[in-house]
Amino acid sequence: MPSVSRSTDPRINVIGTGYLGATHAVCMAELGFDVIGVDIDADRIRRLSGGEVPFYEPGLEALLRKNLEAGRLTFSGSLAEAVDQADVHFICVGTPQRHDSGAADLRHVDAAVSGLIAAGLGPADLVVGKSTVPTGTATRLAAKLAAGAPGAELAWSPEFLREGFAVDDTLRPDRLVFGVAPGGTAERRLRTIYARTIDDGTPVVVTDHTTAELVKVAANAFLATKISFINAMAEVCEAAGGDVVELASALAHDARIGHRFLQAGIGFGGGCLPKDIRAFQARADELGVGRALAFLSEVDAVNARALTRAVALAREALGGSPTNRVVGALGAAFKPNSDDIRDSPALAVAETLRRAGAHVSVYDPAAVVNARACYPNLRFTDSVVSAVAGAEVVLLLTEWHEFRELDPAVLRPHVARPVVIDGRGALDPGRWRAAGWTYRALGRPQR
Ligand code: UDX
Numbered sequence: 001m002p003s004v005s006r007s008t009d010p011r012i013n014v015i016g017t018g019y020l021g022a023t024h025a026v027c028m029a030e031l032g033f034d035v036i037g038v039d040i041d042a043d044r045i046r047r048l049s050g051g052e053v054p055f056y057e058p059g060l061e062a063l064l065r066k067n068l069e070a071g072r073l074t075f076s077g078s079l080a081e082a083v084d085q086a087d088v089h090f091i092c093v094g095t096p097q098r099h100d101s102g103a104a105d106l107r108h109v110d111a112a113v114s115g116l117i118a119a120g121l122g123p124a125d126l127v128v129g130k131s132t133v134p135t136g137t138a139t140r141l142a143a144k145l146a147a148g149a150p151g152a153e154l155a156w157s158p159e160f161l162r163e164g165f166a167v168d169d170t171l172r173p174d175r176l177v178f179g180v181a182p183g184g185t186a187e188r189r190l191r192t193i194y195a196r197t198i199d200d201g202t203p204v205v206v207t208d209h210t211t212a213e214l215v216k217v218a219a220n221a222f223l224a225t226k227i228s229f230i231n232a233m234a235e236v237c238e239a240a241g242g243d244v245v246e247l248a249s250a251l252a253h254d255a256r257i258g259h260r261f262l263q264a265g266i267g268f269g270g271g272c273l274p275k276d277i278r279a280f281q282a283r284a285d286e287l288g289v290g291r292a293l294a295f296l297s298e299v300d301a302v303n304a305r306a307l308t309r310a311v312a313l314a315r316e317a318l319g320g321s322p323t324n325r326v327v328g329a330l331g332a333a334f335k336p337n338s339d340d341i342r343d344s345p346a347l348a349v350a351e352t353l354r355r356a357g358a359h360v361s362v363y364d365p366a367a368v369v370n371a372r373a374c375y376p377n378l379r380f381t382d383s384v385v386s387a388v389a390g391a392e393v394v395l396l397l398t399e400w401h402e403f404r405e406l407d408p409a410v411l412r413p414h415v416a417r418p419v420v421i422d423g424r425g426a427l428d429p430g431r432w433r434a435a436g437w438t439y440r441a442l443g444r445p446q447r
Pocket of ligand 1: 273
């Protein structure tokens with residue numbers, strides 16, 4: 001049960017109400033605080049105020065409504081109103097990749113800090129950065145605050161939430177990282193805000209601004225590297241005749257390696273891993289240590305090759321040329337339990353085949369609306385059966401539960417040729433083969 005907010009409790013402002021900010025605002029209210037969420041996107045504010053989450057995130061809408069009804073949570077387009085009401089200001093705005101380089105575009109973060117100062121940030125206010133930023137940003141912003149709002153403090157506390165598990169990751173994170181300047185009040189105040197989470201056993205790492213910024217990009221670089229490692233092993237398996245799924249399962253028994261993020265397939269996408277590894281490299285170059293992160297270019301290249309290999313497998317299954325061939329694609333989101341299509345490998349594969357002349361029909365349980373807006377030339381359907389109708393090859397591109405559970409025998413009469421390419425290593429080959437399908441997957445032998 002959330003505690004009842006007292007007059008001495010921190011009053012919280014969350015700037016930016018995207019995946020990170022909307023979830024953070026709702027979860028802070030769920031922890032019992034009075035929260036105001038601010039965004040420059042009026043439509044987003046209207047929808048959130050009306051109890052509607054503008055993106056797909058399991059569990060979030062129920063908590064949003066509960067906390068709106070409890071009167072702990074409001075949304076506004078006015079930063080001045082938020083500065084008036086709150087004393088702790090979380091920055092949760094996006095840091096997309098710049099158009100002209102791999103570096104991060106920090107204009108929204110800078111605008112948030114300038115906006116706070118212009119709105120009259122007081123000497124007792126705390127600003128907490130959660131956006132993923134290149135290291136050095138917090139030091140620069142702290143100087144900006146010192147000049148524009150003397151006395152106000154800055155902390156950097158990166159967020160590690162995964163889409164699809166955002167609520168749970170926010171309320172029960174693996175760890176909290178507090179990047180604080182020495183001698184200030186930020187650590188004590190952050191410990192007050194997260195008291196319940198800390199009492200539940202969540203470890204806290206208190207460090208400086210720079211290290212806190214690095215923790216986030218290092219974590220994402222590690223995860224991307226782990227995925228590309230297993231995809232590189234899939235390439236070797238394809239050449240040597242091994243099976244990457246069995247290889248991964250054997251590796252995973254070594255507790256030092258573990259089983260997570262060893263799922264070979266069409267690779268990583270989304271709004272974080274691809275842009276974060278590029279921004280990390282760009283920053284390392286600026287710092288004169290580009291060589292230390294040179295391997296991340298290879299991580300990116302392995303990831304790009306995973307797409308090419310999946311397309312090649314589809315071409316092979318179609319006897320060489322995709323022109324005028326019918327392809328059924330299952331999945332559009334960059335991962336299951338999300339409607340996010342940013343850098344989605346699934347759509348990259350579908351679009352490449354379409355450009356090569358194939359008639360590609362795509363079904364996704366949540367991402368069709370977003371996908372259609374960006375890929376107007378793909379055909380989108382509202383069911384698995386209509387996506388695979390008459391298909392000469394079926395591609396599994398996002399491992400939604402609904403697709404994992406498909407009955408290959410039931411699906412078979414709907415396709416022209418029973419050939420499935422498992423782009424996520426998510427299907428049971430024995431089951432599909434027993435139902436008369438030709439099963440192909442990246443890094444797995446054609447038995
Ligand atoms: C990631 C980080 O996990 C999270 O901590 C950070 O805050 C934001 O970036 P997210 O983008 O939600 O989260 O997705 P994640 O679950 O990490 O998956 C990223 C991509 O890797 C997806 O496209 C997924 O399909 C792919 N992936 C993941 C694999 O290809 N193989 C795996 O074994 C795991």
